[in-house]
Amino acid sequence: MAAFSANQGIILLLAIVLTLSYSSMLAFGFPTINVTTPGHSFNNRNNRPRTINVGGSQNWRFGLNYTEWSIHNGPFFVKDTLVFKYEAPNATTPPHSVYLFRDYWSFRSCNLKRAKMVGNLNQGSGKGFKFVLQRFQPYFFACGERAGLHCNLGMMKFAVVPFPRWNNGY
Template sequence: MEAFKSYRSWSFVSLFIVILFWVSTVHVEYAGARNITVGGNNGWHYGYNYSDWITKVGQVYVGDWLVFKYPAPTSNSMAHSVVQIQNKARFKKCNVGAAIKLAGPTQGTGNGFHFRLKRVRHYFFACGLGNTRHCTVGQMRFGILPVVKTG
């Protein structure tokens, strides 16, 4: 019976250490997270090459925030949105029909729409409006692969 109590105690300590390590890793992972405005001073709009822009941003890390800024639509301006396309094949074809809607036409105003890159994986973003025209002709799309920040 003593061996069982000792085993239970050891299991609890081991679990506590694992949880403590996981919490500290998550905290370190997000420490120093940046806000990266998509398109820089240009914001999120039709006709800007975001695939080119993302190559100039430099390394992007897990925990960083992408900030999509765009004006609300008016009678003189186009509406925009932000969608996440699930995979590279759909991204290449601008298949926004099955994409996950992240932000609508008015969510890019003010401080913009914020999206946190929570893990290492390929993310593909596009404007889901304009019957794919914003994604194809308007070049409102880009892919990104954040990495874990070390050191």
């Protein structure tokens, strides 16, 4: 019997997670409890899109584990807005940017050749750079500075898959 490829493993894991998520929603009539993080509402029928500051009060900076941050601040929904706040580079502040990767493998390896800069060095200052989660799809974000060093060693990367909203008004 042939071994699973990494792609097959990821697809199988995603299918299991989605099946469990949707079956729990059906079993409880789309519950108001969050199946992912205690204290967060999963019921999005009455919720308006949120504006979420990436990194919370610590903003977009080197050394914060953004994968952990995204787990604790989910779930995310279509039409939610992520705000990336970071200072423009200067003598004491390293540069930061925001890249969106096309696929998981580029994200995993921090391969910036297969990513698109969506927030440049200066867009994070002031009110920050805003990115709206437009569709139910995986989004892979990372800082592209220092040739991927911030992504690889600084934990400045995370992925989100926003859930669809059940009401069409948003």
